[in-house]
Amino acid sequence: MTLAPGTPPPVTTSPRTVLPASLPRSPEPAVEQRRALARGRASDTFALLGACAAAVSLAALLFGWLLPWNGVIGFLLVAYALFLGLYALLVSFDEDGPTVRDRLAGVVVRSLGLVMVVALAFVIVYTLWEGREALPHLNFFTEDMTLAGPLDPLSAGGILHAVVGTLEQIAIALALTVPAGLVCAVFLNEVPGRFARFVRTVVEAMTALPSIVAGLFIYATAILALGTGKSGFAASLALAVMMLPIIIRASDVVIRLVPGSLREASYALGTSRWRTAWHVVLPTARSGLTTSVILGTARGVGETSPVLLTAGFSAEMNADPFSGAQVSLPLAAFEFVKSPEPAMIARGFGTAAALMALVLLLFVLARLIGGRAPGRLTRRQTHRRVLASRRDAERFAARARTSSVPSATSLRSSP
Secondary structure, three states: OOOOOOOOOOOOOOOOOOOOOOOOOOOOOOOOOOOOOOOOHHHHHHHHHHHHHHHHHHHEEEEHHHHHOOOOOHHHHHHHHHHHHHHHHHOOOOHHHHHHHHHHHHHHHHHHHHHHHHHHHHHHHHHHHOOOOOOOOHHHHHHOOOOOOOOOOOOOOOOHHHHHHHHHHHHHHHOOOOOOOHHHHHHHOOOHHHHHHHOOOOOHHHHHOOOHHHHHHHHHHHHHHHHOOOOHHHHHHHHHHHHHHHHHHHHHHHHOOHHHHHHHHHOOOOOOOOHHHHHHHHOOOHHHHHHHHHHHHHHHOOHHHHHHHHHOOOOOOOOOOOOOOOHHHHHHHHHHHHHOOOHHHHHHHHHHHHHHHHHHHHHHHHHHHHHOOOOOOOOHHHHHHHHHHHHHHHHHHHHHHHHOOOOOOHHHHHH
């Protein structure tokens, strides 16, 4: 459009920016109310003590006046059921449903754990109390029963022959089962397939094998078929049959827990499968494998019937496990307790106390040998690693010096 001379140009207005209308603010979300799971409050303690006192009182009232029931077991069961109900009722006054169920589950778990601890303490204390007359005598640990009879006092005779027999039998059984069990567990994890599944099924079935069946198996094969006769070695074979599935099953579970990334890193470095199992998997699972050996030892060290069938019974010292009858601590305790004489019964409970002490000693030794965490080295291993690092550093330094000094040929060829 042309404008006449002297006419000012029209004023153009740019379009205005229109702001959007302010949207209504959404209400802020309500803060979620977390359940109160704290422990140690005064109200929880009062609820626990009040429910316990009320449960005992109501159970005594029921058994004393209303119900014609008798017996300590029934009283404890009724009192425990009343305690759980009353405790849940008292907690529900201050908490909601999920919290009540959480507190009730915690009380059930802790009470069952307390029952197990009390039962274990009762067994230990009762055994020590019944054997208190035999344990103070030094001859009880340094003599056998060759010159002692049922009517002789506790100052004569001892369990040295049973201690030696138990140590030899369990040592031979461990020498047979530990390598075989670990190799079988590694095979089940590293070589999967139909045969591995079949072996795992057989192992799981043998876990529940009765001890008398293991004793009869060794008696029929080693003693009757091969004619070896009753001996400590035959008893060790029977114990090995009992211990092997326990060690394999526990070791299998432990090896499964090893992270797969460790295996993959080892394979990425070019290591073979069996070197990975030997240098990576087994050292990582050392603590768990020690626990599996402990479980197998606990299963075998307390067996009586396989030893009676395969080793017989002897009151004399026999340190040769390959010839002659040999007795163990469980079998000696069984034979002592069968006697009606108080001295023999005291010897039986003293033998049981010595067996518990021996098992505890074996467990402590096993923990000291294999209880280190993965990657934690002993002083000797740390010293070897330090020496190897120094040798590597010296080799690298020598190689660097050699590469930095030009050779004579290169100097002559240079202009």
